[in-house]
Amino acid sequence: MSIPVRTSVNITVRSAAKINLHLGVGAPRDDGFHPLTTVYQAVGLCDDLTATLPGEQDAPWDLRLRVADYIDPGAVPVDDDNIVARAATLLAAHHGVPVRGHIDVDKAIPVAGGLAGGSADAAAALVALDRLWDARTSDDDLLTLAAELGSDVPFALIGGTALGTGRGELVTPLPDGGTWWWVLVPSRDGLATPDVYRHFDKLFPDAPAVPPPADELLDAVASGDPVRLARLLRNDLQEPALDLRPDLGVLLERGESEGALRGIISGSGPTCAFLCESSDHARDLAGALMRHGRTVVLVANGAVAGAHLVENLHG
Ligand code: ATP
Numbered sequence: 001m002s003i004p005v006r007t008s009v010n011i012t013v014r015s016a017a018k019i020n021l022h023l024g025v026g027a028p029r030d031d032g033f034h035p036l037t038t039v040y041q042a043v044g045l046c047d048d049l050t051a052t053l054p055g056e057q058d059a060p061w062d063l064r065l066r067v068a069d070y071i072d073p074g075a076v077p078v079d080d081d082n083i084v085a086r087a088a089t090l091l092a093a094h095h096g097v098p099v100r101g102h103i104d105v106d107k108a109i110p111v112a113g114g115l116a117g118g119s120a121d122a123a124a125a126l127v128a129l130d131r132l133w134d135a136r137t138s139d140d141d142l143l144t145l146a147a148e149l150g151s152d153v154p155f156a157l158i159g160g161t162a163l164g165t166g167r168g169e170l171v172t173p174l175p176d177g178g179t180w181w182w183v184l185v186p187s188r189d190g191l192a193t194p195d196v197y198r199h200f201d202k203l204f205p206d207a208p209a210v211p212p213p214a215d216e217l218l219d220a221v222a223s224g225d226p227v228r229l230a231r232l233l234r235n236d237l238q239e240p241a242l243d244l245r246p247d248l249g250v251l252l253e254r255g256e257s258e259g260a261l262r263g264i265i266s267g268s269g270p271t272c273a274f275l276c277e278s279s280d281h282a283r284d285l286a287g288a289l290m291r292h293g294r295t296v297v298l299v300a301n302g303a304v305a306g307a308h309l310v311e312n313l314h315g
Contacts, residue, residue, distance in 0.1 A: 012050045013128040015120035015156055015307040016042040017109045017300070019182065019266045019273045021221065021229070024212035025200060025236040033151070033167040034197060037211040039174065039221065040152075042159040043182055043302040047117060048106040048310070049084065049124035051132045060100045061088070067107045070186065070296040075111040083118045083149060087125035090145050095135050103128075112190025114241075114267030116152040123156035123307040131309070143171075159306025161221055163214070176303050177224030180275065181282040183260065184298040185251060185289060187270040191241060196268040199240035212236070230261035230275050241269035248272060251294075258288040 018040045026035040054060055063084060067073045076082065080089075084103055092099040103125070109117030123146060130137045137145070146153035151168035161176040200207070217232040242249045242265070251272050252263035259281070260274035276282040279301070286297045 009132065010050055010052050011128045011131045012048055012310050013124040013307050014046045014048050014310045015124035016159060016304050017045040017115035017117060017120060017184075018042055018152065018155060019115065019184075019302070020235060021161070021233055022214035022217045023235045023237055023267065024214065025197075025207065026211035027207040027209055028201060029167075034200075035166070035209070035211050036151075036164060036168045037213055038164040038168055039161065039214050039217060040155045040164055040168075040171070041161045041176075041180065041302040042155075042304045042306060043184075043300040044304045045109055045115070045184065045298055045300045046304075047109050047120050047124065049121060049128055050104045050106075051125075051128040052102045052104075053132060054100060054102055058102070060098065061085075062102045063105070064103065065105050065107060071107055071111055072188075075190065076107065083122040084125045087122045087145075087149055088129055090148060091126055091129050091133075091135065091137070094137070094141065094145060095133070097133060097135070101129055101132055110186035110190075110271060112192060113186050113271040114191065114193075114265065114269045115184075115186075115271055116156060116267065119150050119152035119156045120307070122146070122149045122153045126157070127307045127309070155306070157306050159304060159308075161303040163218070174218060175222045177222050178226065178229070179224075180226060180229070180302045181277070181279050182300050182302065183255070183274040183276060183282050183285045183289065184266070184300055185255070185272045185274070185294055186296055186298070187245075187248070189270070191245060191268055191270045193268040196237050196240050196244065199244055200237060203240055203243065204236075226261055226275055226277050233262050233264050233275065235264050235267075237268050238265040241265045245270050254292060255285065255289060258285055258292075260285055
């Protein structure tokens with residue numbers, strides 16, 4: 001009998017894109033952040049992050065990126081500015097250990113698309129490196145570190161459908177009675193989130209201090225009825241995003257005229273998200289949009305899990 005010898009340990013974590021079913025935005029706080037009442041949903045468009053311990057001869061830290069063919073690799077930094085590197089540094093400092101790991105990120109979530117792809121990678125890095133280093137970080141500490149990395153990162157850890165308050169970092173899971181089908185249409189050129197918020201401030205100088213609530217929409221989510229949900233979708237960043245990118249308004253109208261229950265801008269855009277009645281409906285709509293010349297049209301369902309371990313993809 002031979003005993004298998006493990007020469008290296010690989011940890012692969014999958015983490016999902018989000019859309020905002022409700023994004024109520026208030027006037028900027030003293031710290032510059034906008035208060036939000038948001039309903040996040042994690043959808044089945046995912047990045048995979050694999051972390052491996054380096055050998056003795058290897059560099060202690062290495063980050064490699066492989067991107068889907070619709071993503072410009074030049075849009076994502078691979079140095080210390082990558083949010084994965086920032087997550088590693090933060091987790092290591094929390095435990096007082098050196099940063100170690102070879103990281104491979106397989107990106108399918110469009111960059112600067114309003115889908116929180118960077119946040120998904122940050123959440124994946126926290127979960128993977130916590131395992132790789134056997135650091136045993138408590139859930140509360142992971143959520144605190146996540147919030148330091150970005151407002152959407154705590155939700156990327158939790159997934160499902162959830163209410164976000166504060167600047168989005170305070171997350172409460174919600175009852176969700178549906179399987180929701182989305183058609184997502186990314187744009188080649190991203191929209192920088194700070195630019196969209198700046199434009200929001202210009203368009204709405206009298207925004208309320210308390211962001212608009214999502215109460216009715218929460219009932220629709222619990223009911224599982226997509227027709228009801230479609231009526232209640234709301235994104236306060238849609239107007240500024242469309243003002244900056246009028247072409248997106250044309251796309252939203254096209255999707256709705258082709259039968260989407262509703263089209264909205266995802267987060268700060270520019271990705272357009274179309275809610276459909278079923279998987280068949282979503283596939284039909286995707287086909288129609290492709291016939292109208294859109295080359296990248298993705299179908300995803302929600303809600304899916306937050307950052308979680310998956311079977312090893314890298315041997
Ligand atoms: P959000 O909706 O949370 O604002 P987004 O989907 O609009 O996010 P991201 O894809 O998270 O935007 O990217 C925002 C910026 O972060 C990019 O312009 C990119 O340069 C930088 N960035 C750093 N690390 C990553 C990463 N791992 N993946 C994607 N972008 C990253």
